[in-house]
Amino acid sequence: MGDERSYPYLLRRNTIRAGENTFSHPWNPQSEITGTHLSSLAGLKRTGVSLVRIPAGKESFAYHLHHREEEWIYILAGRGIALIDGNEYELGPGDFVAFPTPSVPHNLRNPGEDELVYMMGGENLDFEVADFPTLDKRMIRRGSEVEIYRLSDARPFEMPDS
Amino acid sequence: MGDERSYPYLLRRNTIRAGENTFSHPWNPQSEITGTHLSSLAGLKRTGVSLVRIPAGKESFAYHLHHREEEWIYILAGRGIALIDGNEYELGPGDFVAFPTPSVPHNLRNPGEDELVYMMGGENLDFEVADFPTLDKRMIRRGSEVEIYRLSDARPFEMPDS
Amino acid sequence: MGDERSYPYLLRRNTIRAGENTFSHPWNPQSEITGTHLSSLAGLKRTGVSLVRIPAGKESFAYHLHHREEEWIYILAGRGIALIDGNEYELGPGDFVAFPTPSVPHNLRNPGEDELVYMMGGENLDFEVADFPTLDKRMIRRGSEVEIYRLSDARPFEMPDS
Amino acid sequence: MGDERSYPYLLRRNTIRAGENTFSHPWNPQSEITGTHLSSLAGLKRTGVSLVRIPAGKESFAYHLHHREEEWIYILAGRGIALIDGNEYELGPGDFVAFPTPSVPHNLRNPGEDELVYMMGGENLDFEVADFPTLDKRMIRRGSEVEIYRLSDARPFEMPDS
Numbered sequence: 001m002g003d004e005r006s007y008p009y010l011l012r013r014n015t016i017r018a019g020e021n022t023f024s025h026p027w028n029p030q031s032e033i034t035g036t037h038l039s040s041l042a043g044l045k046r047t048g049v050s051l052v053r054i055p056a057g058k059e060s061f062a063y064h065l066h067h068r069e070e071e072w073i074y075i076l077a078g079r080g081i082a083l084i085d086g087n088e089y090e091l092g093p094g095d096f097v098a099f100p101t102p103s104v105p106h107n108l109r110n111p112g113e114d115e116l117v118y119m120m121g122g123e124n125l126d127f128e129v130a131d132f133p134t135l136d137k138r139m140i141r142r143g144s145e146v147e148i149y150r151l152s153d154a155r156p157f158e159m160p161d162s
Numbered sequence: 163m164g165d166e167r168s169y170p171y172l173l174r175r176n177t178i179r180a181g182e183n184t185f186s187h188p189w190n191p192q193s194e195i196t197g198t199h200l201s202s203l204a205g206l207k208r209t210g211v212s213l214v215r216i217p218a219g220k221e222s223f224a225y226h227l228h229h230r231e232e233e234w235i236y237i238l239a240g241r242g243i244a245l246i247d248g249n250e251y252e253l254g255p256g257d258f259v260a261f262p263t264p265s266v267p268h269n270l271r272n273p274g275e276d277e278l279v280y281m282m283g284g285e286n287l288d289f290e291v292a293d294f295p296t297l298d299k300r301m302i303r304r305g306s307e308v309e310i311y312r313l314s315d316a317r318p319f320e321m322p323d324s
Numbered sequence: 325m326g327d328e329r330s331y332p333y334l335l336r337r338n339t340i341r342a343g344e345n346t347f348s349h350p351w352n353p354q355s356e357i358t359g360t361h362l363s364s365l366a367g368l369k370r371t372g373v374s375l376v377r378i379p380a381g382k383e384s385f386a387y388h389l390h391h392r393e394e395e396w397i398y399i400l401a402g403r404g405i406a407l408i409d410g411n412e413y414e415l416g417p418g419d420f421v422a423f424p425t426p427s428v429p430h431n432l433r434n435p436g437e438d439e440l441v442y443m444m445g446g447e448n449l450d451f452e453v454a455d456f457p458t459l460d461k462r463m464i465r466r467g468s469e470v471e472i473y474r475l476s477d478a479r480p481f482e483m484p485d486s
Numbered sequence: 487m488g489d490e491r492s493y494p495y496l497l498r499r500n501t502i503r504a505g506e507n508t509f510s511h512p513w514n515p516q517s518e519i520t521g522t523h524l525s526s527l528a529g530l531k532r533t534g535v536s537l538v539r540i541p542a543g544k545e546s547f548a549y550h551l552h553h554r555e556e557e558w559i560y561i562l563a564g565r566g567i568a569l570i571d572g573n574e575y576e577l578g579p580g581d582f583v584a585f586p587t588p589s590v591p592h593n594l595r596n597p598g599e600d601e602l603v604y605m606m607g608g609e610n611l612d613f614e615v616a617d618f619p620t621l622d623k624r625m626i627r628r629g630s631e632v633e634i635y636r637l638s639d640a641r642p643f644e645m646p647d648s
Contacts, residue, residue, distance in 0.1 A: 007246050007266075013256030026482065039234065042260030047209070047232045047284055049258075067466060068451055070209045072201065074281065076238075084169050094175030096213075098204030102466070104169075119236065121283065122209055127392055127451070129464065138473075139481065140453065140464070142391060142426070147478040149462075154471040157463065158350065188644065229628060230613055264628070289554055289613070291626065300635075301643065302615065302626070304553060304588070309640040311624075316633040319625065320512065331570050331590075337580030363558065366584030371533070371556045371608055373582075394533045396525065398605065400562075408493050418499030420535075422528030428493075443560065445607065446533055 009042040016051060025061045027135055030109070032058040039121070049121040054080075059109040067129040071099040071122035073108065078116035080108050105133050171204040178213060187223045189297055192271070194220040201283070211283040216242070218278075221271040227264065229291040233284035234260040235270065240278035242270050267295050333366040340375060349385045351459055354433070356382040363445070373445040378404075380440075383433040389426065391453040395446035396422040397432065402440035404432050429457050495528040502537060511547045513621055516595070518544040525607070535607040540566070542602075545595040553615040557585040557608035559594065564602035566594050591619050 011019075016036045025031035035052030054060055063083060073082075073096070080091040085104035091097070099106060099122075110116035130139045131151055138151045173181075178198045187193035197214030216222055225245060235244075235258070242253040247266035253259070261268060261284075272278035292301045293313055300311045335343075340360045349355035359376030378384060387407060397406075397420070404415040409428035415421070423430060423446075434440035454463045455475055462475045497505075502522045511517035521538030540546055549569060559568075559582070566577040571590035577583070585592060585608075596602035616625045617637055624637045 006249055007251065007259075009260040009262065010244075010246075010251055010253075011258040011260075013254070016256065016258060038236070038258045039260060042234065042258060043262040044232050044234065044260050045262065047234065049234055049236070049260075049283065051236075051258075070206050072204065072206065072209065072211055074200070074211070074213070082172075084172075087168055089169065089172055091172075092175070094178065096173040096178060096200045096204060096211075097169075098171040098173075098201060098206050098211075100171065100205040100207065119281065121211065127453075129451075140478075146481040148481055149473045149477055149479070153473055153477055154464075155473070157470040157472055289615075291613075302640075308643040310643050311635045311639055311641070315635055315639055316626075317635070319632040319634055330573055331575065331583075333584040333586065334568075334570075334575055334577075335582040335584075337578070340580065340582060362560070362582045363584060366558065366582060367586040368556050368558065368584050369586065371558065373558055373560070373584075373607065375560075375582075394530050396528065396530065396533065396535055398524070398535070398537075406496075408496075411492055413493065413496055415496075416499070418502065420497040420502060420524045420528060420537075421493075422495040422497075422525060422530050422535075424495065424529040424531065443605065445535065 011038060011042055027132065027137070028059060028062040028107075030057075030059040031061055033060050039124075044124075046124050047121065048124045049119065051119055052117075053078075054108070054110040054116045056110055056113050056115065060107055062132055063105050063107040063134050064130050064132045065103045065105040066099065066122075067102050067131070069123040069125050069128050070101055071103065071120070073097050073118050073120045076117045076119065078110060078114045079112040080116045080118070081111045082106060082108050105131070173200060173204055189294065189299070190221060190224040190269075192219075192221040193223055195222050201286075206286075208286050209283065210286045211281065213281055214279075215240075216270070216272040216278045218272055218275050222269055224294055225267050225269040225296050226292050226294045227267040228261065228284075229264050229293070231285040231287050231290050232261065232263055233265065233282070234258065235280050235282045238279045238281065240272060240276045241274040242278045242280070243273050244268060244270050267293070335362060335366055351456065351461070352383060352386040352431075354381075354383040355385055357384050363448075368448075370448050371445065372448045373443065375443055376441075377402075378432070378434040378440045380434055380437050384431055386456055387429050387431040387458050388454050388456045389429040390423065390446075391426050391455070393447040393449050393452050394423065394425055395427065395444070396420065397442050397444045400441045400443065402434060402438045403436040404440045404442070405435050407431050407433070429455070497524060497528055513618065513623070514545060514548040514593075516543075516545040517547055519546050525610075530610075532610050533607065534610045535605065537605055538603075539564075540594070540596040540602045542596055542599050546593055548618055549591050549593040549620050550616050550618045551589045551591040552585065552608075553588050553617070555609040555611050555614050556587055557589065557606070559583050559604050559606045562603040562605065564596060564600045565598040566602045566604070567597050568592060568594050591617070 019036040022034040037050050039049040075095045082089045084106045128141045136151045138149045140147045181198040184196040201211040237257045244251045246268045290303045298313045300313045302309045343360040346358040363373040399419045406413045408430045452465045460475045462473045464471045505522040508520040523536050525535040561581045568575045570592045614627045622637045624635045626633045
């Protein structure tokens with residue numbers, strides 16, 4: 001076996017667990033998600049992959065859609081209810097869901113008694129717009145700078161007297 | 163629960179299994195990998211995610227590196243030996259390995275008695291160059307068109323008498 | 325000489341003149357610009373190049389900045405006054421001005437008695453945000469779909485009780 | 487008028503002339519081109535624009551095509567003969583030619599007694615492949631690293647016994 005320290009982009013199971021953080025989306029009091037951003041720890045710049053888990057009764061983020069960034073989830077353990085474009089879908093281990101762009105809105109909750117464990121990933125773009133239709137919010141992000149608008153404040157671009 | 167047929171990008175565990183294909187890389191007689199290209203089945207254009215498995219004694223592809231496309235693997239079950247830049251690393255469930263670009267060469271084999279099951283993913287770019295250093299080959303791909311050169315035939319771009 | 329009809333991306337001077345359109349930006353009553361979008365007529369997808377002219381006393385567009393798309397101008401004939409980030413610069417034939425992104429706001433006017441003729445170009449991206457700071461407007465464009473917000477309505481993304 | 491030193495991306499005609507360099511493509515003894523890379527001097531990262539001139543009897547580069555980078559030229563003064571995909575086209579002031587990708591091979595020569603002056607531009611990508619079909623060469627460039635192959639050494643990627 002080679003010297004494992006010589007390849008910095010190999011993350012061991014224990015390292016991954018030790019690197020966990022818990023996040024609650026400020027716009028959803030039910031949001032609570034714990035996990036590790038594998039891809040950034042392992043040097044990837046444009047690809048996102050995370051290993052995450054949601055406690056019983058909690059939700060992932062806030063119901064949102066992406067204009068540009070592709071996104072996917074793959075269920076490893078537990079049960080989830082995905083709210084996708086107004087419909088609910090029950091998910092279990094081995095199910096995969098993707099969100100081509102521009103995506104429909106979605107969010108995930110854990111309705112069960114066990115932890116919901118899954119992988120999620122997608123694109124990391126420098127510039128993204130995400131909408132939160134039930135909250136009437138639009139998020140514009142450039143790098144790490146974020147600005148929020150009221151989604152319903154959007155106006156068309158109209159030509160004069162036409 | 164909503165009508166599941168209304169969201170085409172949800173792939174059920176059984177659908178994923180039924181969609182498997184087996185691939186053997188033509189340049190490695192030990193290559194044998196079976197799996198499903200989840201991301202393309204689920205409508206993603208720029209992001210690759212696959213669920214794959216390698217039988218005992220077999221290998222994933224051929225020892226290669228990518229110039230442009232980021233790549234990652236995450237082990238779900240079984241044991242693997244990753245050959246990365248000339249060193250071997252034993253991998254087990256829960257280990258994650260990434261290959262930032264330009265990447266070092268790598269390949270994966272299943273040394274054990276059980277199936278090796280993992281997820282792999284990364285970028286899907288229109289234009290890619292991949293090198294196979296032990297085979298002395300360079301692969302240039304534009305869309306689905308592929309051309310092969312002998313890697314060692316590369317010459318510098320030299321200015322005359324300077 | 326070859327058969328000229330055999331290369332569709334060669335645009336003759338006369339064809340370019342015949343392909344002119346006049347545009348007035350709806351947010352600036354002084355805007356009046358006439359020209360030909362050379363790059364799209366000649367098959368380019370990601371690069372913009374136009375040959376344009378502004379009559380005496382008129383302006384190009386409305387004072388704006390780009391978040392993502394690089395932009396440049398090169399003066400061929402006449403005199404111009406470029407308003408760039410609050411300062412005015414007099415421009416004449418042979419002068420070149422570029423706007424790396426995120427750019428500072430700018431606009432061009434023809435103060436003279438002769439026509440101002442120039443080339444302008446840059447990137448054509450699928451997704452762009454442009455701000456019009458003196459008009460308090462932000463334009464979000466995806467493909468040809470445009471939405472307008474009031475720039476000053478932007479709010480920070482704040483974590484609760486932090 | 488504002489303080490001109492306050493906007494670094496404005497290049498005056500005289501500065502542009504003073505910034506000229508002469509380049510002869512090492513693979514074409516007839517190549518001689520003098521000019522200024524306006525876009526890089528003015529801070530652009532992804533867009534190329536140059537003001538260039540070719541003396542009587544000389545040529546621009548070597549007959550080549552681009553796989554990825556869009557390219558264009560616009561004639562300002564003099565006469566040129568463009569060799570495009572095996573056909574010759576006479577060009578004069580006000581003519582525009584573009585090369586959508588993957589492009590057909592092309593080169594430009596000055597057949598006349600006067601200098602040929604033109605603008606050229608296009609995309610600046612990190613990774614590019616350019617072919618020189620009459621020289622049987624393929625150039626692979628990553629950033630500023632360039633490697634050359636013999637174009638005719640390309641082999642198909644074949645599956646075994648198929």
